[in-house]
Amino acid sequence: xxxxxxxxxxxxxxxxxxxxxxxxxxxxxxxxxxxxxxxxxxxxxxxxxxxxxxxxxxxxxxxxxxxxxxxxxxxxxxxxxxxxxxxxxxxxxxxxxxxxxxxxxxxxxxxxxxxxxxxxxxxxxxxxxxxxxxxxxxxxxxxxxxxxxxxxxxxxxxxxxxxxxxxxxxxxxxxxxxxxxxxxxxxxxxxxxxxxxxxxxxxxxxxxxxxxxxxxxxxxxxxxxxxxxxxxxxxxxxxxxxxxxxxxxxxxxxxxxxxxxxxxxxxxxxxxxxxxxxxxxxxxxxxxxxxxxxxxxxxxxxxxxxxxxxxxxxxxxxxxxxxxxxxxxxxxxxxxxxxxxxxxxxxxxxxxxxxxxxxxxxxxxxxxxxxxxxxxxxxxxxxxxxxxxxxxxxxxxxxxxxxxxxxxxxxxxxxxx
Numbered sequence: 001x002x003x004x005x006x007x008x009x010x011x012x013x014x015x016x017x018x019x020x021x022x023x024x025x026x027x028x029x030x031x032x033x034x035x036x037x038x039x040x041x042x043x044x045x046x047x048x049x050x051x052x053x054x055x056x057x058x059x060x061x062x063x064x065x066x067x068x069x070x071x072x073x074x075x076x077x078x079x080x081x082x083x084x085x086x087x088x089x090x091x092x093x094x095x096x097x098x099x100x101x102x103x104x105x106x107x108x109x110x111x112x113x114x115x116x117x118x119x120x121x122x123x124x125x126x127x128x129x130x131x132x133x134x135x136x137x138x139x140x141x142x143x144x145x146x147x148x149x150x151x152x153x154x155x156x157x158x159x160x161x162x163x164x165x166x167x168x169x170x171x172x173x174x175x176x177x178x179x180x181x182x183x184x185x186x187x188x189x190x191x192x193x194x195x196x197x198x199x200x201x202x203x204x205x206x207x208x209x210x211x212x213x214x215x216x217x218x219x220x221x222x223x224x225x226x227x228x229x230x231x232x233x234x235x236x237x238x239x240x241x242x243x244x245x246x247x248x249x250x251x252x253x254x255x256x257x258x259x260x261x262x263x264x265x266x267x268x269x270x271x272x273x274x275x276x277x278x279x280x281x282x283x284x285x286x287x288x289x290x291x292x293x294x295x296x297x298x299x300x301x302x303x304x305x306x307x308x309x310x311x312x313x314x315x316x317x318x319x320x321x322x323x324x325x326x327x328x329x330x331x332x333x334x335x336x337x338x339x340x341x342x343x344x345x346x347x348x349x350x351x352x353x354x355x356x357x358x359x360x361x362x363x364x365x366x367x368x369x370x371x372x373x374x375x376x377x378x379x380x381x382x383x384x385x386x387x388x389x390x391x392x393x394x395x396x397x398x399x400x401x402x403x404x405x406x407x408x409x410x411x412x413x414x415x416x417x
Contacts, residue, residue, distance in 0.1 A: 042331045044077070045103045047097040052079045053105060057410045058094045059083055066093070066216070070383070081111075084219075085184040087259055087276020088296040088322055089402025089413055091238075093215045106215045108294060110413035113349070113365060116165070117141070118391035120367045121134070121172050128371060131155050136163045138391030141170040152385050153375045160196045165391075174353060174367050176405040177326070179233035185326075188261055189280045191302050195238065197221040199286045207295045210234040215416055228262070230255070237416075249273065257416060267291075270313075283320075293320035293347070296401055301336065311338045311352075317344040323403050326350040337372070342386060349400050358387035364394045 027372040068080045080095045089108040096103050105268055118138030119127070129150035134373060140163050149157035197219040204224050213220040215238040228243040229250070236256040241247060243262040251254065255273035265279045269286040276296045278376065283297050291297070296321070301309035311325050327336035336354030340346065349391060355372035366389040373383040399413035 106416040111408040118389040132386035294322040322349040361388040
């Protein structure tokens with residue numbers, strides 16, 4: 001039987017087509033296996049990073065340098081991590097890697113707040129006098145004498161009731177603060193030791209308009225013995241600014257996630273920033289300042305301080321995080337003073353172991369030893385004018401700083417990458 005010559009060409013053509021199709025199937029199978037292996041590696045790295053994060057949430061001691069470990073002792077799961085105090089929070093940086101693939105998580109760790117408590121004060125054997133639109137919404141720890149209405153600065157009490165929630169008799173002291181946080185804050189207030197940080201020359205800092213540093217790197221430490229004026233600058237990330245005298249922040253400067261340490265800190269009108277600020281003497285914010293979550297303003301006086309530590313929040317401020325005054329002096333004349341001026345809103349925690357001048361709104365929890373109302377005409381001890389503490393306005397998912405002693409659920413307050 002004879003075949004036509006064209007049949008050979010047809011057979012060769014069909015063979016080429018079949019070979020091409022088989023090659024494509026083999027290539028597709030190969031790339032599918034490569035992608036699947038890559039997916040498995042990425043999934044494994046992600047699980048390792050999450051496991052390391054859970055480990056870091058339980059760590060009590062700082063790990064200021066990146067530490068690399070084999071997570072399961074199988075030589076297949078390498079991770080690096082570090083944790084350190086960052087203001088009122090703990091910073092955690094995690095990097096999981098395998099072959100040429102890596103994943104990093106960087107965030108600030110904080111604590112949950114009690115779900116219903118809006119006010120905690122101490123027993124003073126006399127009632128708290130309230131005037132204007134004062135309201136405590138949530139569980140309140142009040143003196144045995146409770147509250148009474150008053151006429152102050154031309155204003156009577158105008159609400160339906162002072163407390164909208166459960167009332168518990170207050171104790172003689174405020175809840176204990178976290179000893180680890182206090183120890184770190186004490187160290188920073190005495191003299192910052194940048195032994196594990198990268199020191200940036202101050203003159204070089206003055207010449208730079210923009211400075212940014214990843215939290216996976218060493219902390220960038222910038223110090224001056226004089227007044228540090230922050231004007232027309234962009235400063236972001238793993239950076240500590242330290243002045244032996246004073247830090248002034250102007251509203252033409254962009255600040256994100258940094259730490260500021262000085263005896264005095266002044267935040268000018270209409271500044272918008274997120275920062276952790278620590279002063280040993282005074283913090284003053286002018287009008288219409290916005291400090292985004294999670295920010296902290298902390299005045300922590302030294303034990304031998306003869307001056308009254310003070311934190312003055314100006315009018316129409318919006319602050320999300322915590323506002324804290326801690327007085328360590330044994331001198332009764334130097335009690336700490338915290339003023340929340342009218343039309344300001346603090347979302348989170350307000351803590352003062354001295355006197356609180358409360359004329360603003362707090363969506364969260366207020367803790368204070370005593371109230372002190374200062375008006376243009378007089379000073380009233382144990383009085384509140386137009387102050388509102390409203391725990392119901394704060395989400396139960398809000399993550400505050402690690403300020404208080406005791407076991408509380410820790411979680412990420414903010415991701416930094």
